[in-house]
Amino acid sequence: MSISLETLGDRWSLLIIRDLMVRGLRTFKDFQESGEGIATNILAERLTRLEVAGIITATREEEDRRRISYRLTQKGIELAPVLLELLIWGVRHEKTDAPAGLARKLEQQRPEFLKEIKRRWREEDPNPLLPRF
């Protein structure tokens, strides 16, 4: 009954995955500037760990070969329900700057929300789905 905390059980991994999933971050620089405050060495280490775990892929961009695009794999995108439930729990229980009523809205529209996340992933939609709050 392992719940996979060897890979995911740290301060940053799930945050990285969530930012890839709903905030539209893709590059190393995006993460540095995202305001999460993750140190570059840790970020690099986590990205390779997540890649080794098969949760993300790293591909060099054709248009600008300095850049590396990080993307969730099928395995990675299937963490969406976990992150959605965690988000709902957080909005409900932790004092947060989230818009009032968001909790209820998310709870009532779980399937639609998940579907939208998956669509965005499939179509490589770069627009953020949720803001930072």
Place this chain on the structure above:
Amino acid sequence: MSISLETLGDRWSLLIIRDLMVRGLRTFKDFQESGEGIATNILAERLTRLEVAGIITATREEEDRRRISYRLTQKGIELAPVLLELLIWGVRHEKTDAPAGLARKLEQQRPEFLKEIKRRWREEDPNPLLPRF
């Protein structure tokens, strides 16, 4: 859009919560002997942190006042959906000793499973719901 990783983002916290939720552990000793391999100082520290965060309560037992019973609060039990999704994901994607077909079963019976978890919590049912695998 915080996902509460200040409290939950470490190797042990979610594991402790899960063990309280579905494995029927209650005391310090239970955790020591659970096979998770958590050091006693870390266990003590995590338990107080979870208590401070309002996720668990600690109550001295009347029958044996050496013992302290740890229990999930309402806030704590509401992490059930998160842990269930994480469990499903783990069974699907990580090589595990989980019984074949468990993933499908859990996925198809999410609501029933959650309801059972909540009932066990409300009625203080001490029987494990899931084994260790």
Place this chain on the structure above:
DNA sequence: GCAATTAACTTGCATCTTGCAAGTAAGTTC
């Protein structure tokens, strides 16, 4: 009723992980 046992920690110390600041290497722009 007192010694042995048990439960829940605490302490000291070594090791591993994290964070910060500065540096490097490769690709791109001016």
Place this chain on the structure above:
DNA sequence: GAACTTACTTGCAAGATGCAAGTTAATTGC
């Protein structure tokens, strides 16, 4: 081709974790 940008890497200090050995209070055994 010099300046810049992107994705890292390195060195080191500080913090977190793990292990083994206490400590304290409650309970049991005789």
